[in-house]
Amino acid sequence: MIRYEDATKRYGAGPPALDRLTLDVPAGETCVLVGPSGGGKTTALKMVNRLVEPTSGRVLIDGRDVASTDPVTLRRGIGYVIQQVGLFPHLDVAANVATVPRLLGWERRRIDARVDELLDLVGLEPATYRHRRPDELSGGQRQRVGVARALAADPPILLMDEPFGAVDPVTRARLQDEFLRLQRTLRRTVVLVTHDIDEALRLGDRLAVLATGGRLEQYGTPADVLARPATPFVAGFVGAGRTLRRLDLLAATDALAPSGPTPGARGPAVGPTATLADVMAALLTSDAAAVRVVDDGSARGIVTLDSIRAALRADGEP
Amino acid sequence: MRLVIMPLALAAATVLVVVWAHRGAVGAEAGALATGTLAVRVREHVVLCAVSTVLAVAVAVPAGVAATRPALRRLGPPLLFVANVGQSVPTIAVLALAFSVTGIGFRTAVIGLWAYSVLPVLRNTVAGLAGVDPSTVEAARGMGMSPAQVLRRVELPLAWPVLVAGIRTAAVVNVGTAALATFVGAGGLGALITVGLDNQRDRILYTGAALTALLALAVDWAIATLAELTHQRPSR
Numbered sequence: 001m002i003r004y005e006d007a008t009k010r011y012g013a014g015p016p017a018l019d020r021l022t023l024d025v026p027a028g029e030t031c032v033l034v035g036p037s038g039g040g041k042t043t044a045l046k047m048v049n050r051l052v053e054p055t056s057g058r059v060l061i062d063g064r065d066v067a068s069t070d071p072v073t074l075r076r077g078i079g080y081v082i083q084q085v086g087l088f089p090h091l092d093v094a095a096n097v098a099t100v101p102r103l104l105g106w107e108r109r110r111i112d113a114r115v116d117e118l119l120d121l122v123g124l125e126p127a128t129y130r131h132r133r134p135d136e137l138s139g140g141q142r143q144r145v146g147v148a149r150a151l152a153a154d155p156p157i158l159l160m161d162e163p164f165g166a167v168d169p170v171t172r173a174r175l176q177d178e179f180l181r182l183q184r185t186l187r188r189t190v191v192l193v194t195h196d197i198d199e200a201l202r203l204g205d206r207l208a209v210l211a212t213g214g215r216l217e218q219y220g221t222p223a224d225v226l227a228r229p230a231t232p233f234v235a236g237f238v239g240a241g242r243t244l245r246r247l248d249l250l251a252a253t254d255a256l257a258p259s260g261p262t263p264g265a266r267g268p269a270v271g272p273t274a275t276l277a278d279v280m281a282a283l284l285t286s287d288a289a290a291v292r293v294v295d296d297g298s299a300r301g302i303v304t305l306d307s308i309r310a311a312l313r314a315d316g317e318p
Numbered sequence: 319m320r321l322v323i324m325p326l327a328l329a330a331a332t333v334l335v336v337v338w339a340h341r342g343a344v345g346a347e348a349g350a351l352a353t354g355t356l357a358v359r360v361r362e363h364v365v366l367c368a369v370s371t372v373l374a375v376a377v378a379v380p381a382g383v384a385a386t387r388p389a390l391r392r393l394g395p396p397l398l399f400v401a402n403v404g405q406s407v408p409t410i411a412v413l414a415l416a417f418s419v420t421g422i423g424f425r426t427a428v429i430g431l432w433a434y435s436v437l438p439v440l441r442n443t444v445a446g447l448a449g450v451d452p453s454t455v456e457a458a459r460g461m462g463m464s465p466a467q468v469l470r471r472v473e474l475p476l477a478w479p480v481l482v483a484g485i486r487t488a489a490v491v492n493v494g495t496a497a498l499a500t501f502v503g504a505g506g507l508g509a510l511i512t513v514g515l516d517n518q519r520d521r522i523l524y525t526g527a528a529l530t531a532l533l534a535l536a537v538d539w540a541i542a543t544l545a546e547l548t549h550q551r552p553s554r
Binding site for chain 2: 049051072073074075076077080082083084085086087088089090099100103149150159
């Protein structure tokens with residue numbers, strides 16, 4: 001677990017880059033630091049691996065102040081992915097991925113096996129890509145190598161600074177999907193920085209919304225932040241589309257109307273894992289006033305506009 | 319190809335020059351142009367250049383590395399300024415200055431050549447290291463490389479081509495400049511040139527000049543080849 005305690009960073013006079021940040025990132029969860037530039041997101045991230053030292057306050061990993069750990073040792077136990085990827089241009093893909101295992105003095109055979117395993121994991125065929133040079137890769141492939149390199153020594157913590165910032169929207173969406181798939185199996189403690197609220201809502205188990213001046217405006221789950229923005233700043237940052245975004249996060253089964261389905265009813269239907277966004281889509285593309293939620297052939301109930309309103313109200317403000 | 323053709327061409331040209339020098343040598347020229355004498359002059363020249371260049375590298379590369387460390391980064395510009403001023407002083411003046419301290423001989427010539435070749439090496443060391451992408455360096459630090467490991471595994475390999483280009487410039491310029499070493503009594507191919515000039519023996523003058531030029535080409539080729547072989551690229 002990562003804990004920030006009043007972590008503050010000042011560069012000279014003027015407002016701090018990060019202002020008394022206090023929050024806990026539970027083990028195995030993804031915490032997204034999100035906000036406009038100047039919010040201290042990257043500063044907060046780099047405090048974990050001591051690339052930035054707090055002016056005051058501290059950062060703890062599993063209860064231990066990082067300041068009491070030698071930075072080189074500390075960093076070898078933390079995966080680090082940066083926006084510009086920072087692959088070593090004079091080394092091939094395999095040598096890049098092997099960076100930390102080599103620093104740790106692993107045996108050659110173990111390193112080779114690990115490199116292949118990781119390239120497989122991030123979707124790069126080892127035989128094809130092992131000996132490619134970074135400048136022979138596309139932006140998306142470089143990002144994958146960057147992620148593989150960060151995971152090489154199996155660190156429990158992963159720091160990602162705008163990891164999908166430098167690629168086109170299509171590639172970014174695919175990398176986000178892969179990140180979610182990886183994280184479902186690996187369950188690392190991830191701190192991820194982005195300025196993109198959509199990315200934050202998609203990837204984060206928790207969001208920390210930071211405003212200019214390094215103030216933490218809100219810390220909560222994506223559903224929390226959308227349903228109950230703590231401050232006008234958060235409401236503004238999440239944007240006008242937040243009600244529609246909430247529909248993505250609520251299940252159709254959370255919004256069943258009190259009256260059950262009419263036996264033998266026809267019309268639109270969705271599955272048991274559908275979200276309210278799916279229901280809305282079904283409503284808008286048919287003439288029906290209700291959508292049935294069907295689980296394995298048997299009807300679970302119906303969802304209507306009224307029941308959606310009620311569900312939104314129950315979850316937060318309308 | 320370049321590995322073979324260039325040294326063969328240089329060797330052939332050297333043989334031609336020596337043969338030409340011997341064939342037409344008349345009277346006193348024969349002694350000055352004897353193969354043994356030429357070999358001595360070439361050796362003097364090579365030793366002068368090698369010693370001064372190695373000393374320049376030994377001083378300038380660590381200085382350049384130091385000047386690009388975070389703690390000393392402010393040192394870089396003034397250091398380059400001093401080196402630039404040094405470079406703008408004519409070589410012959412540097413030799414004269416060194417002469418007034420250490421007198422006549424090999425040591426004086428080496429000091430003069432050294433002072434002249436520090437700058438290109440220093441400048442290129444600083445430029446090469448400063449040209450390494452900061453995100454690459456940060457990635458290296460963030461993954462747990464110690465400062466020395468970042469320097470050795472990332473910064474120096476990436477700065478290497480630029481750094482070696484500086485050494486190459488310094489060494490080649492040194493071959494030319496070492497022709498002046500004869501004025502402080504340190505011999506070298508410059509001795510042939512001055513003897514030729516003083517006695518109006520063009521054959522001796524031309525032989526000295528041609529051998530100096532061939533030596534410069536040879537040094538250039540040797541360092542370029544070395545740079546090529548040591549440039550770290552991903553293995554294929």
